[in-house]
Amino acid sequence: MTKRPPRWLAFSVLALGLAALPFLVDLGMGRSWVRLLDLALLYVILALGLNIVVGYAGLLDLGYVAFYALGAYVYAWLASPQFGLHLPFWAVLPLGAMLAALFGVLLGTPTLRLRGDYLAIVTLGFGEIIRIFMNNLNAPVNITNGPQGINLIDPVRLGAFNLSEPHRLFGLTFTGIHLTYYLFLLFTLLVIFVSMRLEDSRIGRAWVAIREDEIAAAATGINTRNLKLLAFAMGATFGGLAGGLFASFQGFISPESFNLMESIMILCMIVLGGMGHIPGVIFGAVVLTLLPEALRYTGDWQRDLFGHVYIDPADLRMLLFGVALVAVMLYRPAGLLPSTRRRREFADAQG
């Protein structure tokens, strides 16, 4: 009989792996991939946030990127030369997340009676409104600096420790990108933890009940209005948090980063990975962040294979990406790593 390794051992191996990952990637694939790793963690946070709204409560939200934008702009306003404010990140991040949550409730309130396609259209409009506001709020008073965006945003700094500068520790050089990885990893783990605890709770069950049958949920004692608003607010909080981290990491934000395509991409991550299933959502976010980048190498592959680049990798990249999405939806409609719930749902629908 094989004995399962004890839990602490599995956890230590996982922790060591995650800690060593940026260095392994740096050595094996180059620094630009470490940067992508940071971005992948950001998208994990975003996808887990949207998962609460779409995956648990079943509310199709196509304007999720608005909360990401709000978090990013709050960070930029309070920690950049734009208004001459330079508040520390630990004060600014929660503020951004809170403002996003407030807007989550503001978006949720008028849309409480809407479901499915109708809700999707309204939230899509909301996402666009926020982006267009950011694009145009440079006159008469310059708040967002318009399409030029806000530059020179403060990096994360703890006392004298500046996260964007290289540091030497234990004989290893930690560049800003490496340190950002650890910061983002910390927040990602926090968001995963919160998601897991919520899923298996009175609140999480109420969300799923609303998704399954809203009328029965109401007749079973669930205040559907409050719980839907709570889902919007929780999802928006994660979005706002990710926005603040993004602003500090990039040092520059503009409305361009928060377009509809971004919302759709995040939705794709959770649909592709497995809606309502935390490991699936994480997997989907990582795959969809890294896959488009990996496909940039199609030019090199063509040269290796045929000695000549026939199709411009920029064109081929999105084509292959689209084909991959279609293939997954055809052959694994419940997602790459579906929850047991969803897997059964789709099996029944087809059987």
Added chain:
Amino acid sequence: MSALLTVSGVSKTFGGLQALSDVSLQVNAGEIFGLIGPNGAGKTTLFNALTGLYTVDRGEIRLEGVRLDGRKPHEVLKAGLARTFQNIRLFAEMTALENVLVGRHARTRSGVLGAVLRLPATRSEEADSRARAHALLERVGIAQHAQRLAKNLPYGDQRRLEIARALASEPTLLALDEPAAGMNKAERSALRDLLLQLQADGLTLLLIEHDVKLVMGLCSRLAVLDYGVKIAEGTPDVVSRDPKVVAAYLGDEAL
């Protein structure tokens, strides 16, 4: 006997259709009260009005003296009126146990912070809910299905699960919308025993049912609806001999 539920002068129209007109009735504490009538008589409409799914146009609904009309469904449930549905409405993709746990929602209170931090209060509340949910599954006789998805349960057991979910909210009045619909003979007799047991434990039941035999044997009093109007109320004996009731069921020619 004391009145638990009082419905007075309730009316409801849908467009030009008068679904309920001036319906009044009274359900006493501890009894099994039947609501019968031909198809389309307004029985389910009355249920929906009672449980806050419809707002009434006129009239008053009181449970233990507390106004229920104009309240939201979750407030009605919290006030002590739980219900089941004619076309079973379980949370299909949740397990039987989870369905009953959702039924505990109104009687529990832990929020986001409690859930994320697993505060002691949340942990004991959750443990209590689970213990009660298991006990309820046991009570309605489907403990063996606790971990199965609601939609994979046999039909009769789905009806039982819906009753367990409603009971989880510790109601004083349980309203059952055609609980025996689609059940076979054995399932019906088991349901009958369950309802009598619930009554013995002090619960008051309000029952819509088509199976006349079941209703006559089970209910202490009945009300009959026809085209949204209450045409009779009383003991099964009296009601079954009422010429208006006979006419409603069999047509005027039968008289």
